Amino acid sequence: MNAADTPDIPDSGDGFDSVGAERRITVLREEIHQHNHRYYILDDPLISDAEYDILFRELQQLEEEWPDLRAPDSPTMRVGAPPAPEFESHRHEFPMLSLANAFTFEEMQEWQGRVYRQLNLVGESVEENDPSLEDVTYMAEPKFDGAAIELIYENGILTAGVTRGDGETGENVTANVRTIRNVPLRLSTAVPDARAIPDLLDVRGEVIMLRSEFAAMNRRRSEAGEPLFANPRNASAGSLRQLDSRVTATRPLSFFAYGVGRVEGLEGDPFTRQSEVLETLAGWGFQVADRWQLAADLNEVEQFYHGLLGGREDIPYEADGLVVKVESLDLQIELGQVSRSPRWAIAWKFPAQQATTVVKDIEISVGRTGALTPTAVLEPVEVGGVIVSRATLHNREEIQRKDVRIGDTVIIQRAGDVIPAVVKVVTGKRRSGARKFVFPALCPECGSDAVQPEGEVVVRCVNLSCPAQIKERLFHWGSREAMDVDGLGEKLVEQLVDRGIVTDPAGLYELIADDLSPLDRMAEKSANNLVDALAQTKTATLDRFLTALGIRQVGTVVARVLARTFGSLEKIMEADRETLEEIHDIGPEVASQVITFFSMAENRRLIDRLLASGLSPQWPPEGELAGVSTGVDLSGLIFVFTGELVELTRGEAKRLVESLGGRVTSSVSSRTDYVIAGPGAGSKRAKAEELGVEILEETAFLAMIGR
DNA sequence: ATCCCTCGAGTTCA
DNA sequence: CTCGAGGGAT
Numbered sequence: 001m002n003a004a005d006t007p008d009i010p011d012s013g014d015g016f017d018s019v020g021a022e023r024r025i026t027v028l029r030e031e032i033h034q035h036n037h038r039y040y041i042l043d044d045p046l047i048s049d050a051e052y053d054i055l056f057r058e059l060q061q062l063e064e065e066w067p068d069l070r071a072p073d074s075p076t077m078r079v080g081a082p083p084a085p086e087f088e089s090h091r092h093e094f095p096m097l098s099l100a101n102a103f104t105f106e107e108m109q110e111w112q113g114r115v116y117r118q119l120n121l122v123g124e125s126v127e128e129n130d131p132s133l134e135d136v137t138y139m140a141e142p143k144f145d146g147a148a149i150e151l152i153y154e155n156g157i158l159t160a161g162v163t164r165g166d167g168e169t170g171e172n173v174t175a176n177v178r179t180i181r182n183v184p185l186r187l188s189t190a191v192p193d194a195r196a197i198p199d200l201l202d203v204r205g206e207v208i209m210l211r212s213e214f215a216a217m218n219r220r221r222s223e224a225g226e227p228l229f230a231n232p233r234n235a236s237a238g239s240l241r242q243l244d245s246r247v248t249a250t251r252p253l254s255f256f257a258y259g260v261g262r263v264e265g266l267e268g269d270p271f272t273r274q275s276e277v278l279e280t281l282a283g284w285g286f287q288v289a290d291r292w293q294l295a296a297d298l299n300e301v302e303q304f305y306h307g308l309l310g311g312r313e314d315i316p317y318e319a320d321g322l323v324v325k326v327e328s329l330d331l332q333i334e335l336g337q338v339s340r341s342p343r344w345a346i347a348w349k350f351p352a353q354q355a356t357t358v359v360k361d362i363e364i365s366v367g368r369t370g371a372l373t374p375t376a377v378l379e380p381v382e383v384g385g386v387i388v389s390r391a392t393l394h395n396r397e398e399i400q401r402k403d404v405r406i407g408d409t410v411i412i413q414r415a416g417d418v419i420p421a422v423v424k425v426v427t428g429k430r431r432s433g434a435r436k437f438v439f440p441a442l443c444p445e446c447g448s449d450a451v452q453p454e455g456e457v458v459v460r461c462v463n464l465s466c467p468a469q470i471k472e473r474l475f476h477w478g479s480r481e482a483m484d485v486d487g488l489g490e491k492l493v494e495q496l497v498d499r500g501i502v503t504d505p506a507g508l509y510e511l512i513a514d515d516l517s518p519l520d521r522m523a524e525k526s527a528n529n530l531v532d533a534l535a536q537t538k539t540a541t542l543d544r545f546l547t548a549l550g551i552r553q554v555g556t557v558v559a560r561v562l563a564r565t566f567g568s569l570e571k572i573m574e575a576d577r578e579t580l581e582e583i584h585d586i587g588p589e590v591a592s593q594v595i596t597f598f599s600m601a602e603n604r605r606l607i608d609r610l611l612a613s614g615l616s617p618q619w620p621p622e623g624e625l626a627g628v629s630t631g632v633d634l635s636g637l638i639f640v641f642t643g644e645l646v647e648l649t650r651g652e653a654k655r656l657v658e659s660l661g662g663r664v665t666s667s668v669s670s671r672t673d674y675v676i677a678g679p680g681a682g683s684k685r686a687k688a689e690e691l692g693v694e695i696l697e698e699t700a701f702l703a704m705i706g707r
Numbered sequence: 708a709t710c711c712c713t714c715g716a717g718t719t720c721a
Numbered sequence: 722c723t724c725g726a727g728g729g730a731t
Contacts, residue, residue, distance in 0.1 A: 234721070338712070367717060375718080392718050394724065419719055419722050457725065458716095553727075555715045585713085587728050 021066045025074075028059040032075040033186060040182035040254075041287050073157045073185040077178040080246035087171035087243070090162045093649060094261045096150060096204065097167060097337060099323065099347040108298055108324070111346045112136075115326065118335050118343055134296075137327045139274040140304050141292035142319035143347050144256055146208030147237040151177060151255075156187040156197040163240065176240055179249035180207065188285030195268065195280055202261030203281065207236050210316050213252035231385030232318050257286035258323070274325045274332075290316075294327065301348070309350055321349035333684070336665075352413040354423065355388070357381040359408050362393065362437045366445045368472035368550055370461040374399060374437070376410070376422055383414050391420040395457050396439045403427075407434035443468075464602070470504070471497050473550055477505045481556050482548035483537040487530045495519045505548065506609035508534055542569060542619035549603075552593040561585055562594070563619050569607070573598045584663075634662030634705070642668075642685060643678035645698055653701075660705060668693060676701045 016024060035052055039045045045052075060076050063069060070076075102108050121133055148164040161177025163170040177183055187197045209217070209232040217235070218228045229235035239251035260277055263270070271277050275294055282288045291308070295301040305322050312319065325345040326332050332344040361377040374393040381388055391412050393399050402424060404410065409429040410422050443450050443461035445468035452459045461469065471493050478488030488508075496502040501515055511534070516527035540548075546559035546569075554562070565583055566572045572594075580591035597603055639657050641664065648656070653676070654664045668675055668687040675688040675695045688695050696704065 230721070238721085365717090369716075371717075373717060386720065388719075390719065392723090394717085398724090414719085414722095421718095421723080553715070557714060585728070589727055 016062070018066060018069075021062055022069055025059065025062050025066070025069050028055055028062070029071075029074055031055060032059065033188075034190070036075060036181065037184075037188060037190070037285055041285060072159065072178075075185065077185060078181065078249060080179050080244070080249035081175045082244070082246070087173060087241075089165070089169050090160065090172045091169050092150060092162065092165075092167070092261070094202070095167045096148060096164045096170070096261075097342050099345055100341045101321075102346050102348050103351070105298070105302055108301070108346070108348055112298055114343065115335060119331065135328060136331065138295045138298070138301055138324050139278075139292060139327045140295055140301050140322050140324045140348075141258065141278075141289040142308060142315060142317075143321040143323045143349070144206035144208050144258075144289075145233050145318040145320045146206040147233070147240050148204070148206055149173070149177065149240070149255075150261060151183065151203045151205070153187055153197075153201040153203065155199060156201075158183065158185045171241070173240055175245035176242060176248040177207075177255075179245055180253045180255050182287045183255045184285040188283075190285070191283045194283035195266070197284065198263050198267075199265030201263055203257050203286065204259040204261055205255055205257035205286070207240050207253055207255050208232060208317050209236050209239075209252055210254055211318065212316065213254075217252055234385075254317075255287065256317075257281045257288050270329075272329055274327050274329065277329075295324075305348055312350065319350075321347050323347055334687070353384040354411050354413040355381045355383040356409060356411055356426065357388075359404060359406055359410055359422075362399070362404075362406055364440060364444050366443060366461055366466060366468035366472070368469060368476050369552060370443075370450075370463075370466065370469050372440070372443065372450055372459045372461065374439070376404065378410075378412065381412070383412060383420065386414070388412060388414070388420045391422050393422060396452070396459055397457055399437060399439070405430070405434040405436050407431060465503075467497055474502065474505060474508070476550050477508070477548045482544055483540050484544070485530075485537055486533045487526065488533070492519070492530075504606055506606055506613060509538075509610065509613035509615065538613075538615045539618055540615075541621045542567075542617040545569070545615070545617040546572070549597070549607075551597040553590045554594065558585065558590060567619050569617055573604075573607075634660040637662045637673040639664050640668050640672050640675045640684060640688075641678075642675060645676075645678050647698060647702060656705060674701070 032052075032055055035045065035047060035055070039052075056075065059074070063074065063076055100111070102111055115136060116133070119136070121136070150162045150164070150170070151158060152160040152162070158178065159174070160172060161174045161183075162172055165171060178185060187201070188194070189197060211232065214229070214232040214235060221228055229238070235251070236253060239248050239253055242248045258278065260271075260281070271280070275292070278288050278292060293300075293304045295304065301322070301324055308315070308319065308322060323345060324347075326335065332342070335342070335344040337343060358379040359376045360379055363375050363377055364372050365375060366372055373395065376391045376393050378389050378391060393402075393404060402422060404422060404425055407430075409426040411424055411426060412420055413423050414420050439459065441450060442448065443463065443466055446461065446463050446466040448461055448463035448466060450459050450461050463469070471490075474493045474497065475488070475490055477483055478485035478493075485508075496519075499519075502508055502511065511531065513524065513527040513531055516530065517524070541563070543556070543560040543563040546554060546562055547556050561583060562572055566575060575594070577591050577595055580586050580594060581588060634657060639662055641653055645653060657664050665672070668684050672688070672693050675684060675693055676698060677685045677688070677695050678698055685695060
């Protein structure tokens with residue numbers, strides 16, 4: 001049933017007036033919504049596809065005739081809209097976290113141990129009000145292998161769909177999401193016991209392709225002579241990121257919901273259990289995993305795991321493991337998160353897909369820092385739907401430890417189903433021709449010495465002018481985290497360096513379009529684009545500039561710390577070792593790398609030339625909340641936010657604290673300095689009282705930071 | 708001295 | 722995504 005494929009039906013000449021049309025449109029939409037639900041969610045249609053198409057066409061025609069009556073939740077939105085030039089980025093109000101992984105039961109037990117420890121369930125100081133071991137139960141469901149997204153519903157209407165992105169910021173793919181047949185455009189209240197719909201709801205889930213749909217789609221593509229998709233995951237992710245949503249509409253995508261983000265204005269009690277969230281979502285019209293399981297302990301989880309693994313092929317979608325969550329939402333809140341993963345959930349992955357192949361050769365590549373990295377060149381082999389021909393061997397010791405020789409038969413797998421790695425050598429199949437790899441003592445790119453410093457694992461080329469290093473440094477300069485120069489790709493850098501046109505980043509800014517014209521694939525237009533893109537980076541922020549310089553041990557985070565602490569390039573260059581080491585997150589090693597970098601005459605000359613070409617690193621960043629310096633110094637202080645905030649969003653509050661040098665974490669501990677508690681604060685507030693941590697209201701917090 | 712968490716750096720394929 | 726190592730807390 002695909003309305004987009006239905007041939008046009010001649011105009012019926014309905015002759016409604018606007019009121020009549022509106023009434024008819026409302027009836028049609030409601031009816032089509034019901035049929036969609038029965039077809040896609042309940043799998044129990046009441047009418048034939050042909051009858052459905054007639055209703056759909058009628059609605060389409062009416063909407064064409066009365067454009068004012070179009071609506072974002074109309075089923076006709078599902079056929080897609082004309083292409084957009086690019087996706088807008090969209091910041092998640094609550095970050096979309098990723099999950100920690102476990103592969104064995106032992107690793108699951110370790111995770112449980114961390115859960116117990118965090119909840120104070122082990123050790124001597126168990127207090128009366130603390131939860132007990134029996135309170136920690138689990139909910140497990142299959143881990144969908146697709147693309148994670150968030151759907152935003154305002155007053156029950158789907159208003160946005162956003163990809164996970166880096167977890168903080170994703171892309172707005174609303175037009176594409178609307179084309180997914182089992183995504184409710186409007187939340188359903190049809191189920192008798194369904195809860196009333198909240199004012200604002202973020203639904204999280206996975207966009208996937210069912211195995212059968214994927215196979216059928218590839219069959220169609222093969223008949224049409226179109227390229228095939230490697231696997232359902234790539235096909236889903238690719239379809240979701242189509243700029244032309246009419247293309248997305250032709251792809252057989254499905255959405256499975258598994259969680260919520262913001263829930264505002266929910267009537268009655270807040271959610272208390274993970275399974276309740278799932279049941280409620282199902283009641284509102286979402287498709288959820290067809291099999292999920294409550295488990296009183298890890299042994300029950302393990303049974304479910306083995307059951308699912310055994311019948312893995314029979315599941316209608318690809319699952320790469322199990323997601324196990326602590327069932328109680330109160331405990332989830334108390335557990336909080338570490339970095340970008342919640343402590344209350346874990347992915348228990350199925351064993352990675354493996355394949356056997358032969359190592360044809362071992363090649364060495366030279367990185368930005370001169371690191372010599374060996375890569376195994378493999379006889380191409382399919383692993384999990386992708387042809388793999390190379391696998392990293394990391395470093396010299398790794399080759400020795402695994403005793404990988406050229407000509408060996410090896411087992412490879414895709415780590416996390418992405419990056420190929422050599423698991424082990426099949427020694428039984430080793431033939432006499434297999435020879436040990438002699439790790440080079442000289443850099444293969446420039447012939448300089450390659451040395452391995454005492455106590456380190458990495459072998460490095462000592463020559464700073466090594467062409468391979470120059471290329472990587474230039475490429476790094478333009479990378480997304482650094483100066484983000486559009487068009488400065490690997491191929492272009494290669495040509496620039498090989499022809500001696502550019503040898504360092506300053507050289508890039510001395511380029512004019514004429515220098516580029518003799519290069520391959522460099523017509524006038526792309527040359528001008530590159531020069532423009534470079535010009536735009538002249539006002540990049542100081543932290544990006546520092547990242548781009550490629551100082552050892554200084555990446556995005558440390559660069560931001562330096563920019564925030566010193567505020568200008570000159571001050572950073574003047575800073576002495578003691579000043580640097582006093583800064584949180586900077587220790588002797590990082591300090592010494594910074595000092596060394598700026599003390600080298602060559603680097604100082606590079607910076608002079610960059611500044612002379614018009615670069616002026618900006619700090620504080622313009623327009624960002626972070627820029628509103630109030631002169632308050634929060635460095636070294638750790639904040640936890642709990643309950644609702646009124647004046648600020650969580651994201652703003654976090655950025656504010658960080659911009660003033662403080663840190664924000666999610667769980668209260670003895671090292672927390674302040675807990676900012678709003679209405680609805682619960683266990684964290686209690687924990688703060690217990691530990692004697694200072695508690696502030698939002699207004700007091702704002703006063704404290706001078707806003 | 709030891710653990711845990713983060714950060715940096717390097718890497719694959721489509 | 723994974724590994725190694727820096728930094729901070731215990």
